[in-house]
Amino acid sequence: MTAWLFGICAVIIHSPDEIRARIIEETLKARGMNVCVCPTLADMDAMLKQRSSWVVILDTCHSLSAFMPFLTRLSQKKREGKALRISLILQSEDFCVQSDEALQDFKFRRLFCLPDPIDPEKIADLARRARPSIIPVIIAFLKNTILETIRLFLKTMIIFFILVIGLAGGYVVTCITSLPSTESIENYTPYQSSEMYSADNVLLTEFFIQRRTYTPLSQIPPHVSQAIIAVEDTRFYKHNGIDIIRIGGALIADLKDRTYAQGASTITQQLAKMLFLKPDKTITRKVKEIALSFKIEKNYTKDRILEMYLNQAYFGARAYGIEAASQTYFGKPITAIDISEAALLAGLLKAPSLYSPYKNPKKALKRRNLVLKQMIAYDLISSGVYKKAVTSPMPEKFHGRKYKAPYFVDHCRTVLKPKLGDRLFSLGLKIYTTLDYKMQEIAERAVNRGLDELDKRCAKGIQAALLAVELSTGRIKAMVGGRDFQISQFNRATQAWRQPGSAFKPIVYLTALNQGFKPQNTIQDSGTRYVLKNKQTWTPRNYTGVYHGTVTLKQALAHSYNAAAVNLASRVGIKNVIRTAQRLGITSEIKPYFSSALGASEITLLELVCAYAAFAHGSRIEPMIINRIMDIDTFTITEPRVSSSRVIGERELAYLKSLLRAVVLQGSGRKAAALNREVYGKTGTTNGFVDAWFIGFDDFLAVGVWVGRDTLTPIGEGEAGSKAALPIWIEFMKGVQQAQ
């Protein structure tokens, strides 16, 4: 039967490496599949003429591009005028081929891309899945014929009918077709939570849809299973999948009142139901459920069924499986659960939300005590135990988990979710991030201390953010997005667009250096009037209110003279300044106004820090958050590459660094000179002390600090970048140095 099924769709393999081809071949053969190895692509072409439906396994070894002509040909292949239906499994060294647009255009029936190393078992699974299935044909038949007839009957008759079809059809279907195979139950891997780690292997958080840990029955205390059997399926050990007596009882009880403890489905049926991925209330589905129940009973012992059920069942609050439930509601493992707690968990199964001790404590209590009553009714507990259990308190606290480096983790989730989809929560991935947890702790401490100091001087409600990026690679090493993630999840390092103020000026100066200016060249720092587009005039003012006349570029940047900066911008052209910004990786819109030279166009801390990273090395870097993602079998599914490109010339770079060094040695960043090593940077302060910045770097990290209020109101009088932000920056840099 299976051989025939596989036979209707042949599988062909080609690999430039004979051994790799044979590895795949032997695995598929061991699974009973018909498979041929084609030593050359010409052999494959010849094969394809024989039939119209194929599973093609192509191992591109190290050159996907070399196979592109063949793939093009393959996707256009026709047999007797009709397009071939080809499912393509592409084994390639490069995971990125998945997103290769050319491939997507090829319109294969199915397309799977697998990275190295070869995972023969996965290939076999995919090949098996890619074969045309007979199941939909049968389901369609059931739908079209039986369903139409059944619709004519009354509701009660329908229920009766379900049973008849379920019993008779169930056996037939079970025996004849491969309707939901019990093999799939066994192979059913419960969703596994993914784990996120820092680069130094600290577990930052787990991502999960369902908190699930598979617990064997032997580790589940007997009173837990007893409580569940007592309330869900008292005749569990007696029936063979379907409990007709119960269905009758439930129907009668349903008609009389609604207090009957058990539902109509047995534990086996409920398990069968869980194995269908999507809820579906059609009659064919009901038939399949019943058929599957019989099949489960035929293939598994009662204990195994109970074990699978306990590990699959939903207990509310995103807790799937008994262990997760125990952790969620009581914050302890299932092995430590007492009778009353077991009863509460058992009670949840019927309607987890309705009987939630958090949402409906009264209903939950009543339900729990009903379970306990059932237990005593079935002699599972003594009356002494019962009396004690009914008086024990209900859980109050939700045992959710906190996570480390929350802003960073949240940032990663936002980036990864669109790429990985639900796989992020369900595949048991191990995500190794770039974060250096030691550095992160230093950053959090520096920010907290800085905020404490600010709280002493200013009104409450100040926020701060810090970002540290590795110069050579763009790896984000530390990220603080605010004061307290529990209170505000808004990430001020990545999501807050704020005016950078003078911290933007180095971009203007770099533009000038690119045009041949030298640090010792002079410019005018004077009250020049500029005519704006709207015909109004604007005269930039300096922070101190004093103009300094002829100054060198070095002096002008070190002391952050506004008038000089605007003067320079007007000479080099604001359009060119914008172009420089873009080349440095700034994507936020820089408006073509002179005020942009003074940092009036909003950008993020992340953009600014990356631009400063380029000031250190001359290369633009892409910020990286992920070192590697591995799947549950610990094979790497993605390992982003460091990408950087040269954007600043050698000479300009040296000049720019001398300018930024002067800020620290003589200018607004003098406090940073206290660090006894070469650091570079620039302060930034916006009008009315709304934003305070310090962005800088040493020879390893580019680090930026922002301080301000979410309300865009002043931090406090005199809270300039050098006063509000720089101390946090210094504190962090000191901490990092000490830790090394």
Place this chain on the structure above:
Amino acid sequence: MNTTNEKMPSDQSKMPNGEPLASGPSGIDIGTANIVVAQKTGKREITRVQLNAFYTLPYSRMTELALLNEGGMFVKANGKIHALGYQAENFANIVGGIVKRPIAGGILNAKEEDTTFIIQALLNKLIADAPVKNTKICFNIPGSPIDDTVSVFYHEAIIKKYLEQKGYQAEPVNEGLAVVLSELAVSSSNQPYTGIGISLGGGMCNVCFAYLAVPVVTYSIRKGGDYIDAMAAEAVGETPGKVRIIKETQLNLTKTPVGKIETGLHIYYEQLFGILVKSLQTQLGSTDRIPLLRKGVPIVLSGGVAMSPGAKEKFKLALDTVRLPIVISDIILAKQPLHATARGALKNISSVKSGK
């Protein structure tokens, strides 16, 4: 006199002990130290071992009679008489000489004269001509040595040619793979014929990582039991022959060595295993052929060198010092270390090829 006559091999298709020569499909292991033939007769699998050695004497009627008397393991040529196999060793011992070997370091010693002739003679004494044309026979070939530039091509071609002359359809099998075929039909990893087969022979160590009987990584190093003997002998000022006897008869690698010879043997066992596990690390680590394995795979040790008590434990200690790209579930010793290669070669004909 009567008894002497009975011992005389009047029928050339009989072994000295009276058993008929191998003639059906067989597996042959031509090693540096031993030649082993495995053959299936009915349900039973028979293996025969002969020393892969010869000892040359000037021809005399006396010598020929003596050799005939002892089972006829000899061949005459150009006025010389070559005692073969165990007979060669017996004669060498009597005369106080040393046997010669047609195979050196696992590969046919083509530089020495007579060696191909001797191999032919030895095979003739072990295998009859094919009863039916194209009867299948499978022989071992070493993996390419990683510590030498020598090719195994010549060796393979000569043996194949000679077996074909005898009417067989001869097919080579990698020696490490043969070990896997012989020992890992059912392995702890649940995948049949998946694991690392290592044959620790006299002249070389052969390694194969096989996945479902596909030889994914194969190689050899040209060091083995002889190397241990020679190095230990050199170090302690003894003859390799004496060292070998100690090694084969009283060495126990789990116990503290007694005396200088045992100490030397311990040290060179450790060194050889050190080289071996390092080579595993580099060879397995430098290929993109190894598939993703969901379970660990076993390592099976075979060959004469694996027979010293405690060899497995010593190997395990060495293995713990390296990191392999695959997980090792188990280290196991072949059931009959000397016969594993030949049995695997036999299996390569019968079961694997016909779909297990």
